[in-house]
Amino acid sequence: SQQGEEDPQALSIQEGENATMNCSYKTSINNLQWYRQNSGRGLVHLILIRSNEREKHSGRLRVTLDTSKKSSSLLITASRAADTASYFCATDAGGKLIFGQGTELSVKP
Amino acid sequence: GAVVSQHPSWVICKSGTSVKIECRSLDFQATTMFWYRQFPKQSLMLMATSNEGSKATYEQGVEKDKFLINHASLTLSTLTVTSAHPEDSSFYICSARDGTSGGKEQYFGPGTRLTVT
Numbered sequence: 675s676q677q678g679e680e681d682p683q684a685l686s687i688q689e690g691e692n693a694t695m696n697c698s699y700k701t702s703i704n705n706l707q708w709y710r711q712n713s714g715r716g717l718v719h720l721i722l723i724r725s726n727e728r729e730k731h732s733g734r735l736r737v738t739l740d741t742s743k744k745s746s747s748l749l750i751t752a753s754r755a756a757d758t759a760s761y762f763c764a765t766d767a768g769g770k771l772i773f774g775q776g777t778e779l780s781v782k783p
Numbered sequence: 784g785a786v787v788s789q790h791p792s793w794v795i796c797k798s799g800t801s802v803k804i805e806c807r808s809l810d811f812q813a814t815t816m817f818w819y820r821q822f823p824k825q826s827l828m829l830m831a832t833s834n835e836g837s838k839a840t841y842e843q844g845v846e847k848d849k850f851l852i853n854h855a856s857l858t859l860s861t862l863t864v865t866s867a868h869p870e871d872s873s874f875y876i877c878s879a880r881d882g883t884s885g886g887k888e889q890y891f892g893p894g895t896r897l898t899v900t
């Protein structure tokens with residue numbers, strides 16, 4: 675079953691710009707995680723934010739979590755062509771991860 | 784960091800045959816492993832959760848007699864697609880949770896691309 679919805683489904687930006695992706699979910703969660711997937715490849719874990727946290731940073735990544743709205747956002751600052759990938763949010767509610775639909779990010783040099 | 788491997792990385796089989804995919808945790812003990820399926824341009828769909836030494840728990844709509852999961856040891860889980868059909872062609876990804884550390888993070892394998900002709 676799919677828990678999360680992400681928007682936009684696709685995002686195209688120029689190198690150096692910021693990219694923001696949003697994720698909404700339906701049920702209570704223990705934590706929310708963001709992953710990156712290059713075309714046809716495995717997943718790379720980016721960041722985990724717990725349900726009692728509101729914001730978390732990791733390098734050029736900034737994640738926010740609003741449990742009252744059941745939503746999260748991932749901000750990538752100063753994007754690079756190498757950031758081109760699909761990005762997925764995944765909610766952990768009871769031990770298993772349920773993935774959102776994903777956002778396909780294209781960063782043009 | 785924790786590493787999960789999958790074998791094979793890709794496989795082509797004929798319709799009606801069975802295919803086994805292995806998922807191994809290389810440097811930790813995985814008490815729980817998960818199997819996902821991903822169709823082109825789509826998200827990962829959880830198929831089943833397997834705990835070492837017990838039967839797998841399948842998600843709604845996943846045929847347990849078609850997708851056989853065995854988690855016989857703390858470092859190995861296998862997914863067997865029985866009587867494969869072209870519609871089973873997909874990217875199968877496993878993940879493993881480190882049971883000894885009590886961590887929340889799942890470590891993902893690189894995936895196995897199955898093509899059924």
